[in-house]
Amino acid sequence: MSDYRLRILVTSPGRTLLDEMVSMVILRTVRGDKGVLPGHERCALALGTGLMRIRRGSEWEEPFIVNGGFATVENNTVAVMSVITERISRMDGLLAELERQRGRRKIETEKWEQELKRTEMAIRRILVDNETSAYTALGGMGEDERS
Numbered sequence: 087m088s089d090y091r092l093r094i095l096v097t098s099p100g101r102t103l104l105d106e107m108v109s110m111v112i113l114r115t116v117r118g119d120k121g122v123l124p125g126h127e128r129c130a131l132a133l134g135t136g137l138m139r140i141r142r143g144s145e146w147e148e149p150f151i152v153n154g155g156f157a158t159v160e161n162n163t164v165a166v167m168s169v170i171t172e173r174i175s176r177m178d179g180l181l182a183e184l185e186r187q188r189g190r191r192k193i194e195t196e197k198w199e200q201e202l203k204r205t206e207m208a209i210r211r212i213l214v215d216n217e218t219s220a221y222t223a224l225g226g227m228g229e230d231e232r233s
Contacts (some may be wrong), residue, residue, distance in 0.1 A: 091124040093163040094140060096150065098171045103150070110141040111164045113157055124162050129159045133168060149174050 094111055096104040111122045114136030133156055137149040155168025172180065 091162060092122065094166070095163060096138075096166045096168075096171055098168060103171055103173075104140075108140050108142050108147075112139040112141075113164075113166070114152060115157075122164050126159050126162075128160045129155055129158070131159070133157055133166070137174070138171075140167065143220065150205075153176060 092108050092111065094100070094104055094106055094108050109124070110114040113120050113131060114134045116132045116134045120131060120135075133152055133154055135153045136151075139149050148233065149168070151172055151174055152166065152168045153170035155166065155171070157164060157166045161164075216226045
């Protein structure tokens with residue numbers, strides 16, 4: 087008889103990350119870590135941010151990072167649903183992509199701020215030109231010359 091009597095089903099929006107038989111799952115909940123073994127009572131858990139560990143026999147698998155969501159335990163099935171769930175080995179790539187996006191946004195923001203400054207200067211020039219034009223329209227006369 088197999089030691090893997092617990093089904094783990096891990097989903098994120100639009101994809102299933104894992105659907106396998108295992109021997110134990112440890113979840114990070116909002117109240118701390120919760121271990122689940124075959125025969126665990128039925129429950130629903132609010133997940134926190136942290137690692138989800140999965141054991142197959144005597145070996146621990148590569149952990150997953152989970153950021154919120156919830157899990158249900160029923161009939162020897164652990165169903166984990168979270169918007170952000172990923173194997174820890176993929177984090178370097180995801181962090182690098184986030185850094186690239188942050189850099190792009192910074193450049194876009196700097197360009198937008200430069201454009202904003204150019205626009206502000208153009209508006210100020212227009213205002214100065216209008217003041218000058220008003221003065222010029224009066225023929226350049228001083229106050230005492232207009233009377």
